[in-house]
Amino acid sequence: MKQGIKDGAIAILPLALGAAVYGFAFGLLAAQVGFAWWSVGLMSALVHAGSSQIVAVEQFASTGAVLGAVLAGAALNLRYIGIVASLSEMLDSLPLRLRLLAIHVTGDENWALTMARRARFPETGAPFLVGSGLVMISVWTVSTGLGAAMGAVLPDLERFGLGFAFTAAFIAMARGLWRGRAQALPWAVAAGATMVVVTLGAPKAYGIVAGAVCGLVVTGLIRRAQGAVR
Amino acid sequence: MTGAHWAVIGLLALAAFVIRVAGLIAGGRIRASRHAWILEALPGLIVVSLVASSLAGEPTATWIAAALALGVAVLTNHVIATMVLGVAAFATLQGLGL
Numbered sequence: 001m002k003q004g005i006k007d008g009a010i011a012i013l014p015l016a017l018g019a020a021v022y023g024f025a026f027g028l029l030a031a032q033v034g035f036a037w038w039s040v041g042l043m044s045a046l047v048h049a050g051s052s053q054i055v056a057v058e059q060f061a062s063t064g065a066v067l068g069a070v071l072a073g074a075a076l077n078l079r080y081i082g083i084v085a086s087l088s089e090m091l092d093s094l095p096l097r098l099r100l101l102a103i104h105v106t107g108d109e110n111w112a113l114t115m116a117r118r119a120r121f122p123e124t125g126a127p128f129l130v131g132s133g134l135v136m137i138s139v140w141t142v143s144t145g146l147g148a149a150m151g152a153v154l155p156d157l158e159r160f161g162l163g164f165a166f167t168a169a170f171i172a173m174a175r176g177l178w179r180g181r182a183q184a185l186p187w188a189v190a191a192g193a194t195m196v197v198v199t200l201g202a203p204k205a206y207g208i209v210a211g212a213v214c215g216l217v218v219t220g221l222i223r224r225a226q227g228a229v230r
Numbered sequence: 231m232t233g234a235h236w237a238v239i240g241l242l243a244l245a246a247f248v249i250r251v252a253g254l255i256a257g258g259r260i261r262a263s264r265h266a267w268i269l270e271a272l273p274g275l276i277v278v279s280l281v282a283s284s285l286a287g288e289p290t291a292t293w294i295a296a297a298l299a300l301g302v303a304v305l306t307n308h309v310i311a312t313m314v315l316g317v318a319a320f321a322t323l324q325g326l327g328l
Contacts (some may be wrong), residue, residue: 014310036231039239046243056242066237074245079276081253086272088257103250108280113309115273120307164292167284168299168316170277175303175312177274190275191282198286207286211279212272219271 004127005134008110011117012132015109018165019050019136020143026054027147033061041145048104048137051205052077053144076205082212083111090118090125102126105133107140109169116176185222190215295320 023044030040035057047053056073060066084103091099110132118124174187194211198204260268285296299316306312 011309014313034231035235039231039235043239043242046239047246049246052242052246056238060234060238064234066234066241069238070241070245073242074249077246077249080246080249081256082272082276084250084253085257085260086269086276088254088261088269091254099254100251103254104247106250112273112277112280115277116309162317163284164295164320165313165317167281167292167296168313168320169309170281170284171296171299171316172303172307172309172312174274174277174281175300175307176309177277179274183271183274186271187274187278190278194279194282195286198283204283204286207283208276208279211282212275215275215278216268216271219267219275223267 001127004125005131008114008128008131008133009135011128012110012113012135015113015166015169016135016139018162019109020139021162022050023140023143024147024150026050026057027144027149028151029054029061030057030144031148031151033057035148037145037149040148041141044141044144045137048107048140049073049077049080050107050140051203055203076203079205079208079212080106082209083108086115087111087129090114090129094126098126098130102130102133105130105137107133107136109166110136112170112173116173119176119179182222186215186219189218291323292320295323 027037027040030043030053031037035043043053052073055076056069059072060069063069084106087103087106091102094102106129110129113132114124114129117128190211192211193214194207197207197210202210257269260266281296285293295316298319299312302308302315303312
């Protein structure tokens with residue numbers, strides 16, 4: 001158990017570093033619209049969903065409407081239904097308290113890293129997920145609070161590829177989850193659908209949900225066709 | 231800090247947690263049903279969609295860097311190696327003004 005937590009905590013460090021920079025930038029934004037620095041850290045610890053927090057705070061800043069801001073932020077989090085659902089078997093053996101902790105510390109990065117590693121090493125389980133998740137939520141909480149407290153201006157780190165670091169990491173994780181040609185068509189449809197939705201101007205988070213759903217439909221159709229042939 | 235600021239924090243935290251719990255309940259139900267294959271297929275589909283969402287509308291240089299990162303991933307199957315070489319390729323292409 002301890003070894004798994006430690007492995008997860010170490011493996012996630014490069015991604016946590018990237019998240020820290022985004023966290024710092026989000027803290028700045030939140031402080032500018034009236035959130036106290038400590039409340040930004042508190043929000044990060046309680047919500048633990050970067051894009052959702054950013055959108056909710058932006059909406060709140062521009063409209064002042066609490067419910068609209070919360071709904072916009074929450075809608076971006078809908079992909080977590082699928083993400084957490086995919087963890088249900090891994091978390092099954094944990095007591096409820098730990099299971100709730102595990103799903104709270106689950107984010108895109110540590111979830112994808114855990115699933116990719118599990119595909120290679122099936123013994124990878126909840127301790128790895130929790131260890132990597134605890135590092136991510138800690139880094140996110142501290143960096144957002146620091147950003148709000150310091151109020152400094154960041155250099156343009158996007159130019160040096162910070163955003164692309166996450167893209168590259170997810171590409172590597174997709175490679176880890178590749179099982180063979182049967183996945184090719186569903187994956188292509190998922191990628192295509194996501195791109196269409198994002199290109200049409202919808203938020204990326206909606207594109208991800210749309211892509212995953214379309215990919216699932218195609219997988220289901222292929223399974224049905226194969227069943228019919230047999 | 232006003233009451234509205236507190237309400238945003240409290241309600242957003244509640245919504246985020248409810249969505250995660252809904253996933254946990256849905257996962258259990260799906261696993262017990264004849265649609266258990268969904269849980270096998272979901273991780274790859276979500277990760278591919280994450281990649282696609284970050285490449286949509288990006289310039290050619292980003293796509294080239296992504297293709298190079300994919301090459302590294304296929305050869306090494308290693309997350310950190312892919313991140314390091316992918317970002318190096320991206321920064322080089324940016325530096326070349328592509």
